[in-house]
Amino acid sequence: MDCQTLVLGAGIVGVCCALHLQAAGQSVILLDRDEPGRGTSHGNAGLIERSSIIPYAFPREWSRLLRYGLNQQSSMRFSPAYLPRLAPWLLQYWRQSSxxxxxxxxxxxxxxxxxxxxxxxxxxxxxxMTGLMRAKGWIEFYRDQREFDLAVADAKTYAAYGLRCDILDAVQLRDREPNLSGAVGGIHWLDPKSVTDPGALVRGYAALFVQRGGVLLKGDARSLRQLDEGWQVDSADGVVSSRQVVVALGPQSADVFSRFGYRIPLAIKRGYHMHYASQPGAALEHSVIDAQAGYVLAPMARGIRLTTGVEFAASDAPANEIQLRRCEAIARKLYPLGERLDAEPWLGRRPCLPDMRPVIGEAPRHPGLWFNFGHAHHGLTLGPVTGRLLADMMTGKPTFTDPAPYSPARFR
Incomplete structure (x- = not known):
């Protein structure tokens, strides 16, 4: 099978790349070892995060570093055995967070x-797929007055970016979320949207790609090889040849780019989710974030999804429920969570770069090899945007922004 462009990875980023390239008139094959939206795209908090204009930085206050170092926080934990391997990357992350x-x-x-x-x-x-989208924004709530005051001061500066928010005292917060207790106040960010089933959204986008004539195949991206005039990969339906190839494999992208000699410092931040029922008579109207404990409660099609913060551990290490249990214990004091609805926690992997921006562009030493990965906490948020940007770059169209800050060449 031949095509103009082969896209490796059927998560939100890869599917959107395929759709935008298809819309630009290219013949596209989309390949993954699993069904679309079954990986990292499946398990996030479902936020299309218009208000996250400041990336998630490495903390630089010594008091916070000390708390994290004790490894007792609900928002972040690390595997002590893995920390020596991760230390060089963390040092880069810390420097980039100045x-x-x-x-x-x-x-x-x-x-x-x-x-x-x-x-x-x-x-x-x-x-x-509009039925999966909710235009209610999300609420960031605080249990400590000092932390809330600092957050409000920051939020007021965001008006310069065209963002809208409501500052809520404890009474106003209870008006919007009657079943949420224990908070001194909150910030209701109005511009973001939320998704009640992120995996289903990705599969809906993939179905649109197929409906428009795209080809979706199963295969192993690690079989990618360069030919004199293009690229080849093995699929379950035979060999696929293409003039160009896009690596959009999220946390698995290193399995491919490292084989071609690229030393891009891609690290993994692991995270968990669990679904819960609500107690009778209770309802959660918005996605809410406990800013101090670092977890999200999001109303989803399956129930209330609790998503954790960051776990630094080897990508293939067994799941560890410590962080989820810590978050759940705090959440149960604030919202009437019912029983668990999943047999086991879901474990996902966020692909992160130390300079807090994705890699988007052509590989410096391999013409026709393109990258689009490293979206960190914002894969669902940015999949359609970076898909458009990459498609415009690959087809020679004017881009809506200068792509230089995302270039793979910054890691030469």
């Missing part, structure tokens, strides 16, 4: 974040 570098990363990410809802709306409408 005030100047964080401001640089924020400027780089702003054009992508600004378009996230617009691009999702276009695909959701075309694919018939």
């Amino acid at each position: 005030p100047d570098n964080l401001a640089k990363a924020s400027r780089a990410m702003q054009p992508l974040i600004e378009r996230c809802v617009i691009e999702h709306d276009l695909l959701a409408e075309a694919s018939g």
Whole structure:
């Protein structure tokens, strides 16, 4: 089978790359070892995060570093055995999180974040997936007055970015979420949207790709090989040949780019989710984030999804429920969670770069090899945006922003 472009990875990023390349007139084959939306795209908090204009930085306050170092926090935990292997990457992350570098990363990410809802709306409408989208924003709540005051001061500066929010005292917060207790106040970010089934959304976008004539195959991306005039990969239906190939494999991208000699510092932040019933008579109206404990409660099609913060551990290490249990214990004091609905916690892997921006562009030493990965906590948010940007780059169209900040060449 031949095509103009082969896209490796059928998560939100790969599916959106395939759709935008297809819309540009290319013949596209989308390949994954699993069904679309079954990996990292399946298990997130379902936020299309228009308000996240400041990337998640490494903490630099010594008091916070000390708390994290004790490894007792609900928002972050690490495997002590894995920490020595991760230390060089963490040092890069810490350096890139300096005030100047964080401001640089924020400027780089702003054009992508600004378009996230617009691009999702276009695909959701075309694919018939608008029923999965909720335009209620999300609420960030606080249990400590000092932390709340600091967050409010920060939130007021976000108006310069065109973002809307409501500052809620304890009474106003209870008006919007009557079953949420124990908070001194909250910030209701109004511009983001949420998704009640992220995996189903990705599968709906993939179905649109197939409906428009795209080909979806199963195969092993690690079989990718370069030919004199293009690329080949093995699929369950035979060998696929293409002129160009896109690596959009999220946390598995290193399995491919490292084989071609690229030393891109891609690390994994693991995270968990569990679904819960609500107690009789209780309902959660918005996605809510416990800003201090670092977990999200999101109303999903299956129930209330609790998603954890960050776990630093080997990608293939067994699941560890410590962090989930810590978050669950806190959440049960604030919201009437019912019984668990999943037999086991879901474990996902977020692909992260130390400079807090994705890799988007052509590989410096291999013409026709393109990258789109490393979206960290914002894969669902940015899949349609970066898919458009990459498709415009590959087809020679004007891009809506300068792609230089995301270039793979920055890691030469």
